[in-house]
Amino acid sequence: MAESPRVLFVPVASKLHEPRGLQRSLALYKKSLEDLAAGAASIVTDPSGARALTRDVDAYIVAVLTGGVESTLLEIGMRGIPVALVAHPARNSLAAAVEAASRLRKDSFPARVFLLRDGVREDLIAFARAARAYRMLAGSRVLLIGDPSPWLVYSSTQAKELERVFGLELEKAGVDELLRVASAVPDSVIEELERELESVGATSVESRNLKGSLRLYVALREILERGSCNAATVRCFDLIERGCTLCLATSMLNDRGYAIGCEGDLPALLTMMVLMEVSGMPAFIGNVAWIEGTRLLLAHCTVPTKLVERFTLKTHFESGIGVAVQGFPRKGSRVTVARLDAARRTIRAGVGTVLNNGPIEEDLCRTQFLVELSSRVEIIVSNPAGNHYVLVLGDWLEPLEHFSEMVGFRFEALS
Template sequence: MKVGVAFGISELANPKAFEKKVSEFLTSLAKDFDVVGGFMLSSKADFKEAKDEVNFNEVDAIVLYPLTGGTEGFLKEFFVFRRPTVVFGDPFNNSLASGIEIREYLRERLVPSTLVKGMDELKAALLAYEDSLETLEPFLRMRLGLIGRVSPWLVNERFELPYTKISLKKFYLYYERTSDEDGWKAVEEIFEKASEIREPDREAMTKAGRIYLAIEAIIKDYRLDGFTIGCFDLIGKLKATPCLALAMFNARGIPAGCEGELNSLLGMYIVRKYFEMPVFMGNVADFGSDYILIAHCTAPLLWRYRLRSHFESGLGVGVDVEFPKGKASLFKLRGRRAVVAGVEVAGNEHSENRCRTQVKVRIEDAPEFLDGTLGNHHILAYVDSEELADLLSELGFEVMLY
């Protein structure tokens, strides 16, 4: 197991006073692991030098040892590598106090982190991470993209994980490289297979196809595992929405979220990567004592569907997808927290006063679930709720299972 190691000392401390402790620590660790690094840092500048010298992305785990207090500000920077981390603290020089602070910083960013104060504990924690790497790797190595901006009404959006930012200006450059002919070809089969077509005409479908092709090129060039897009910002310039494109990507197994929300995208990615099941991101549109209605204008095109316009704007191409009945999970992520409920997909509704795809799920005590949830957008997936909750816990979320 390859382990990257870094020590931290305050700028007020004398490095020579810690040389023996550092040497003994590295010697002991190297008996059982392939140790790289071993830097003694006292500033962010030192961190940058260490980063240039050793590629911590290639280690299996990282050990951070704050030898003194006052080291949190630069040791926390190791979160960018998104590697399982063991923080080592000892009872002297405010080492443990610093370690606790660093551990929580990492956990808030969903980097698996453990605090220990003995060498045997350290080695056991590293071996435990080695055993769980197969599960953790797809989560820690994911590449998510945000095209445009997070929609301003998502007032509870909080996302501390690294992601790739692609401006709408860049998106429009990709869009201009597409043609009407290619855009129509991309969606022609979807047009022909729809059970019903109401508002969209060929021009609207062609624009939707060009949006799809532009995003497809972005995914390839930026090597994205999934993306979300600030969709409403496209309406003014293109008089179109990406609803159909997102539906097509989600049908292909590429997580695609709307309104620029990264938390929902993360939930969609987790379901796709670990369960290989379709996912639906929707608004809570209605509820009763034993049901919740989830609605949005995009959903994976895997079942019978109608082509509609986007609900709020009346433009573009939205989809009304018929979801099959069956057991599923309804869940919400925000930051480090998650709420999960087992539900039963009961059917679909088709109100003209809601987003186009409307899925009704049965849930025990819906008002209690909504009282404890973390925001509006929820993810619906045909997966077992207990299995999902267990996975989320293993990935570092604090889970409330209903």
């Protein structure tokens, strides 16, 4: 899960301008922006200087000190690292920034122009968070255990497009492999995990079922680490046929910074990865259970415990077996809800307020979030983008908008 974005501050200027004037302009940037970056480059005056910049960053914040630097800006942007071109109102700075950004965007490089004025600092923080997610996803190794569940008739069609857009490396394993690794977990490891759960009073399920769920947690973590994967989605209903559930393991791994999705839903898993990276917090994946006006009800049998006020363990909703996690939301919390749709190259997202602090409906999955958004949400059914939506605490719309732009997706606001 998210580290702080690594940003390099890069001042760029033409050789034609006299040094004292450049230093006055540079001072304006440093006052507002320099401490956002992990480091700062010397003033870059030509494309060769741009080629010498480190690539070991998530974003470049470029202070466009003068005009006449379009070729240098192109060289920076064509390195493939998201670039924020920050212009000021003198020395033809903005003219150079918009010309260079136009070419970079035409050629599908992630670039955006910002103006050096009040509020730019917060805008750049959002941009840097999006850049961190963009860089993290590129080449990520994602574990698929089993094929998507048969009812995901739309979401299951998007794997190739997601691989292409994000450069994912998809590693595949079977449910039998997960069970084999689980069977070899030492009893001593399971007993220690049981004691941790007992300490929070959450072990109101059969001991046999709890031990089985904890074995799956240890096994899935081992397979992830062995494959250097930071995310996984599992055809989890195949485990139910074997008498066990993955809901508790999913919760525990999400709490520990892994993105773990359900039912083999790859678009929802990618949504989780993006939201976890921009927010630095675990994410909840839920079924669209109901909509009414501006209200959206999401439900599932797992939730990261860090997202809720308290939790208890129950059996799985549909099957009545195994272990599920029933979370009690923090009523009044602000949350972001989102869904990535690779087929239509769209990210749909909104911000709302949680209205409940416990289950609303008995005939739904164990954890339920009722969210009040600021506008009507009929688009979820009138123009559906798949079932599972993802929720995190906080307002992350601005980073999601930047991320959408970076990957060439359309941003669609739910609020």
